[in-house]
Amino acid sequence: MMKGIQDYYPDHFGQCYGCGRLNEHGYQLKTAWDGEETLTRFTPSAYHTAIPGSVYGGLLASLIDCHGTGSAALALAKEKGIQLEGFNAPRCVTGSLQVSYKKPTPIDSTLEIRGIIKEVKGKKVVVEIRLLSKGEVCVTGEVIAIQVPDDFGK
Ligand SMILES: CCCCCCCCCCCC(=O)SCCNC(=O)CCNC(=O)[C@H](O)C(C)(C)COP(=O)(O)OP(=O)(O)OC[C@H]1O[C@@H](n2cnc3c(N)ncnc32)[C@H](O)[C@@H]1OP(=O)(O)O
Known part of the structure; x- marks a missing residue:
């Protein structure tokens, strides 16, 4: 599996x-650069169904959510010239x-799930997101992510 932020x-x-x-019950998304965009992949299971044949919308929203915060963290690392190693990534919440x-x-x-960084202003990052299945855009979104201090949540 590819390494993510x-x-x-x-x-x-x-x-x-x-x-x-570390969440064995979660999606364990990995968000990485793909050229100028950010990219996360996720393979849904049959139990993620909404209407027959289609993915449940709440799941899609959460994929956009976490891809957005991950993308924001990547953008902040790039902006600040942080070489990612150990556990030094900037961290953001939605x-x-x-x-x-x-x-x-x-x-x-x-x-x-693909992200484009629209704005980085201090600790605020705006990410525009497209979610594609079979090469077609099915969902779009925008996440405003805010960087939090290193001890946030401790
Ligand atoms: C270990 C933990 C688990 C972390 C888990 C691992 C990370 C993955 C996260 C996954 C995604 C989630 O589910 S995260 C969970 C859901 N989210 C939350 O619970 C967040 C709850 N909210 C907060 O804690 C706070 O409101 C923050 C941190 C978001 C912002 O507070 P703050 O840091 O005091 O922000 P502040 O200085 O006032 O504002 C800075 C700039 O951000 C803008 N801004 C501030 N809040 C918002 C907002 N809600 N919506 C839009 N924009 C906002 C302001 O206008 C300003 O822009 P300008 O004037 O400069 O232009």
Whole structure:
């Protein structure tokens, strides 16, 4: 599996249901750069169904949520020139999450969640997100992520 920004969060940040590397019941998302965009992949299971053949919208929102905060952390690391090693990643939480469902999301394919960094201003990062299934954009969204201090959540 590819390495993501989440692999550089310390243990107390590793329990997140969406992206915590230490949460055995969670999605364990990995968010990484793919050129100028950020990318996360997720393969839904049959039990993630909403309407037959389509992925449950709440799951899709949470994928956008965690991909957004991961993307924001990557953007802050880049902006500050931080070389990722050990557990030194900047960490962000969700301030706001906006989701727009454009068409039903086919469940029988690996999903791609792609982020574009729209703004970095101090500790605030705005990320525009597209979620694709079978190469088609099914959901779009925007996450405003806010950097938190290293001891946040301890
Ligand atoms: C170990 C832990 C687990 C962490 C788990 C691992 C990480 C993955 C996270 C996964 C995603 C989640 O589910 S996170 C969980 C859901 N989210 C939360 O519980 C967050 C709860 N909210 C908070 O703790 C706080 O409100 C913060 C940290 C978001 C912001 O507080 P703050 O740091 O005092 O922010 P503040 O200085 O006032 O504002 C800085 C800039 O951000 C903007 N801003 C502030 N809040 C918001 C907001 N809600 N929506 C839009 N924008 C906002 C302000 O306008 C300002 O912009 P400007 O004037 O400079 O332009």
